[in-house]
Amino acid sequence: MNVTAVPGTGRRTVPREYLLGTYAGAVSRLIGYAIDIGIVAGSFAIGASIVEWLVSTVFPVELDLGDTPVAAGIALSVYAFVYFTYGLATTGRTIGKALIGTRVVRADGSDLRAGRAALRVLMMPLSFLLFGIGLLLILIRKDRRALHDLIADTAEVYYWLR
C-alpha cells in the first residue's frame, strides 16, 4: 500500500491536513461518482458513434444503436463494469475518485484486488435500490461504508493532502 501513514490524533475533529486515510464523506463520494458517470456516458456515446460509422462504412448495413436499446444497454453496462473494475483493481481509484481525491481499499486498509473490485462494482446497483437505502448507510454508519462496501468488505478513504 502506497498510502502515507498519518498518525491518528485522537481528536474528535480531524484537521484537513490529516484527512488522508480517513473515511471519505458522502458528498465527496457522490461527486466522484457523478464524474465517473459523466465520463462513462460521454465516452460511450463517442465510442458508439465511431462504431456505428465504422460498421456503416465497412459493411453494407446502417447500424444505429438507438434502434437496439437492449443491446446498447448491455454494451453500456459491460463498458461501465470494465471501466470501474479496471480502475479499482489497478489503483483503487477511477478518474472521478482521483479527481475528487478518494480511493477504495479493503476494510482493513490493504490493497483491493481484481475479484473484490469486480464484486464491489457488481454490488453497487444494490445500494441504489429501495430508494437508495444502501447509500444512506454512508450517513448512518460512523465508518461511512455503503451497502456495496459492506458486501465486498471495502471502504473508501480520502487520498489527498492539502
Place this chain on the structure above:
Amino acid sequence: MENDGRDERPERTERRGLIGSLLGVPTGIVRSVAKEAAPAAVDALDVNDVVERVDIQGIVDRVDVQGLVDRVDANALLSDLDVQALIDRVDLDTVLKQIDFDEVLARVDVNALIDRIDVDRVLDRVDLEKVLARIDVDAFLARADLDEVLARIDLNAVIDRIDVGRVVDKVDVNAVIDRVDVGRVVDKVDVNAVADRVAVNTLVPRTEMGSLMAHSTTSVLIKVLDFARTQAGALDGLVHRGADRLLRREPGVMRGPPLLFVPTEPEGGAT
C-alpha cells in the same frame, strides 16, 4: 588605449619634383609646429566655454550633414581619435541641449551611417559608464522622438552586429536603470510597432516558454483541484455533523482503516 597609429606613420621618402621639394619644407615645419604646439593649445582651451558661446544649432542647420557623413571615413576618423579623452572634456548635457536631434536625425541616413561604423570597436574604446553618468538621460530621452529614430533603424541588423555581452559587461545596468524614468520611455515608444519588427520566431525557441506554460497550467489545475477537494471535504463534514445530530449521537470522525495508520502515540506526543 590602443595605439592610434600616428607615431608609426612612415616618413615619406619617395622622390619629389622641384615644387614638391619647395612645398615640402614649409609643410614639414608646419607639421612639426602643430605636433609640438597643438596639445598645449588644446589643453589651454576651455572647450566648454567655447561650446557655450557657439550657436551649435545654427551651424548644424547650415551644414549638409548627410553630405558630410557620406564623405567621412568614419572608421579611420574614429581610429585616430582618442574618443574617451574628447568625451571627458565636453559638457555633454550642454551640447545635447543645444541640438535639435530630431532635425539632425531626420537629415541623416542612420542605417547607412551605422553600416559604416565598426560599432564594437568604438564601444571598446569608450568608458560607457562615465559617459552615462554625465548625461541627464531622462532629459535627453524626453527630447528625442524615439519612435521616429527606432522606425528608421534596422534593429535586427544592429543587434546582429553588436556583441551585446561585451557592452553589458562594461555597463552597470542597475545604475543606469535607476536613473531612467522607465514609464516615460515606454509611453513614448510604440511597443507594438517594435515587436512587429523583431523576429519573434527566432526568439521563442531560445526561451523556455513551453515548460513555463506547462508549469503554470499544472499549478493552476492543482490549485483548482485542491479548492474543489477542500470544498467537498468541508461539505462532507457539514452533512455528517447534521446526520450525527439527527441520529442523536456524538459527532466525530473515525480514523479510517487500521492499516493506514501507524500506532498512535499518546495525545500531545510527536506526530
